[in-house]
Amino acid sequence: MSDIQYKVAKTVREAASLMAAAKGKGYILAGGTDLLVQMKSGARTPGVIVDVKKIPEMVSISEKNGAFTIGAATPAADSVPALVAAGCIVNVAGPKGKRAVPVEKFCTGPGKTSLKPGEIVVSLTLPKRPKNSSDAYLRLIPRTEMDIAVVGVGISLTMKGDTVTDARVGLGAVAPTVLLVDKAAKALIGSKLDDAALDAAAAACSAACKPIDDKRGTIKYRTKIAGVLLKRTAMIARDRINGIEHRGHRPV
Numbered sequence: 001m002s003d004i005q006y007k008v009a010k011t012v013r014e015a016a017s018l019m020a021a022a023k024g025k026g027y028i029l030a031g032g033t034d035l036l037v038q039m040k041s042g043a044r045t046p047g048v049i050v051d052v053k054k055i056p057e058m059v060s061i062s063e064k065n066g067a068f069t070i071g072a073a074t075p076a077a078d079s080v081p082a083l084v085a086a087g088c089i090v091n092v093a094g095p096k097g098k099r100a101v102p103v104e105k106f107c108t109g110p111g112k113t114s115l116k117p118g119e120i121v122v123s124l125t126l127p128k129r130p131k132n133s134s135d136a137y138l139r140l141i142p143r144t145e146m147d148i149a150v151v152g153v154g155i156s157l158t159m160k161g162d163t164v165t166d167a168r169v170g171l172g173a174v175a176p177t178v179l180l181v182d183k184a185a186k187a188l189i190g191s192k193l194d195d196a197a198l199d200a201a202a203a204a205c206s207a208a209c210k211p212i213d214d215k216r217g218t219i220k221y222r223t224k225i226a227g228v229l230l231k232r233t234a235m236i237a238r239d240r241i242n243g244i245e246h247r248g249h250r251p252v
Contacts, residue, residue, distance in 0.1 A: 008051045012058070012093045012122050015050050020095045020118030022048040028120055030058075030073035050120075057123060066128030072121040080107075080178045082137035082154035084170030086126050094119030104170070104180040130166070133158040134240035136233040139172075140225055142216055149173045150217040153205065153229035157188070157237040164188045169201070169230065174209040174222050181208045184230060193238055201234065202227030 009015035019026040025047030027035055038044035052058050058071040069091070075083075080103065088103040095118045103124070108114055115121070129135075139152035152172035158165050167185040172178045183204035191197030211222040239245075 004046050005048045006051065007048060008054055010054050012055055012120070015052050015055060015120050016094050016118055018048060018050045019120055022050075024117065026050055028052055031076075052120070068126045070124045070126070072123055075124065078139070078149060078152070078172075079137065079154075081139075081152040081170035081172035082135060083124065083126075084172075084178055084180050085137070085154035085156040085168045086135050087156070087168060089125045089127070090121055091123045091125060092119050093122050098122075100125075104178065107177045109176050130158050132160065132241055133166075134237045136236035136240065138229045138233050138236070140217075140229065148216065151222050151225045151229055153226065153233050155230070155233040155237050157234065157241065159238065159241050162192045164191055164193060164197075169205065171205055171208060171226060174211040174226055176210070179208050181205055183208070188234065193234055198231045198234060202230045205230045 027046040137154040139149040154170035167188040169181040169184040184201040187200035205226040
């Protein structure tokens with residue numbers, strides 16, 4: 001590890017330049033919870049570590065016209081299913097300029113992203129919420145403290161009266177990447193969140209699952225829980241639209 005260079009970037013342009021110059025051997029340091037563990041295990045051998053915690057737009061949260069932009073060094077990746085449901089956009093910068101990527105298209109596989117050489121994630125933008133809209137996110141974890149999710153479900157609902165007019169469903173920890181489950185959303189749109197609609201949406205989530213067996217859960221268990229969490233997140237989002245907040249809710 002003595003040959004690793006440590007660089008502190010003060011601007012997005014400087015960080016992108018350092019990453020481009022590293023020619024595939026550069027790694028971003030934000031929280032370090034993944035990178036440092038990977039380095040210790042030998043899974044990652046950086047040539048250059050680029051610290052981005054001194055870049056203002058990467059460590060701040062701002063609001064403009066109802067849309068929120070969150071610096072990339074601020075949120076945890078565990079919330080990706082909720083970001084997918086909310087229609088979040090990933091703001092990327094690199095040697096060829098800036099571009100925006102829908103969050104569901106950013107990750108291409110385990111540990112893989114759609115970033116091009118020299119590109120970095122600068123921030124995430126959550127679009128302005130339509131009237132009578134709300135989101136909810138539930139995850140099942142093995143322990144009560146922060147842990148890796150067994151299954152995570154995020155949902156965004158827009159309603160007119162008691163009828164769903166728009167919906168998005170994000171599903172995590174059950175496939176190589178977080179999923180946008182269009183069939184689940186379509187099952188909810190036009191419904192009053194009756195049992196038939198919720199059952200159909202839950203079935204769509206379970207059908208979309210392509211999980212693995214590991215120490216946190218079996219394929220069968222994860223597939224079932226995906227449907228259970230879909231129903232519960234939908235109810236929470238609906239209640240929030242109606243001004244009812246859930247506190248201390250345990251998903252299972």
